[in-house]
């Protein structure tokens with residue numbers, strides 16, 4: 001049975017596609033048999049993947065999916081013995097597509113941005129997690145800080161989120177954080193991953209660390 005992991009947040013523009021791309025590449029390098037489902041009408045992941053295929057780089061399977069077929073297709077992928085993990089890149093915010101994807105998932109990976117505006121949405125994020133966990137108790141939520149800076153608000157973001165979510169079961173704010181860097185803003189030209197664009201960089205190491213911690217958390221819940 002493949003694990004279905006949605007990359008989703010209650011707020012738009014937090015780095016979901018950036019996360020999905022680099023975590024997918026890290027998992028593939030680690031030997032995981034993966035497939036990516038792009039549910040975003042903006043098709044960011046699919047556009048990146050098209051460039052990747054053109055460049056002749058190794059790849060995995062990516063499908064762009066219409067909302068109506070989501071459940072059927074995801075269940076078929078879950079049962080596919082040739083797959084270990086299915087990564088679903090969700091649209092900008094909690095629309096119907098995101099809810100549909102999340103409720104069919106085993107786990108949700110959520111990048112959070114450490115800004116005051118994003119912090120204003122933390123109660124909505126918590127409510128979304130609590131509501132979804134109540135309806136779908138199999139769901140595991142893994143959150144992490146994306147685009148971390150040396151500013152105070154950034155340093156406090158993970159701890160603040162941990163406090164808000166401390167009583168919510170199967171919900172973890174990961175220790176790994178992804179920094180705000182030029183390399184992460186630039187890497188995807190030509191279908192590259194951060195590991196190909198800036199090998200050995202702090203950004204590449206941060207994505208490796210995030211992926212390892214995520215795998216450990218998923219394994220711990222099984």
Ligand SMILES: Nc1ncnc2c1ncn2[C@@H]1O[C@H](COP(=O)(O)OP(=O)(O)O)[C@@H](O)[C@H]1O
Nearest residue numbers: 012013014015016017018147179180181184185
């Ligand atoms: N850690 C980071 N450092 C620098 N830029 C980032 C980082 N994470 C995301 N971005 C940039 O933020 C914007 C939104 O990211 P994206 O992955 O498209 O978000 P989403 O899929 O949630 O809408 C993009 O321009 C992306 O390049």
Ligand SMILES: [Mg+2]
Nearest residue numbers: 016017040044
């Ligand atoms: Mg996106």
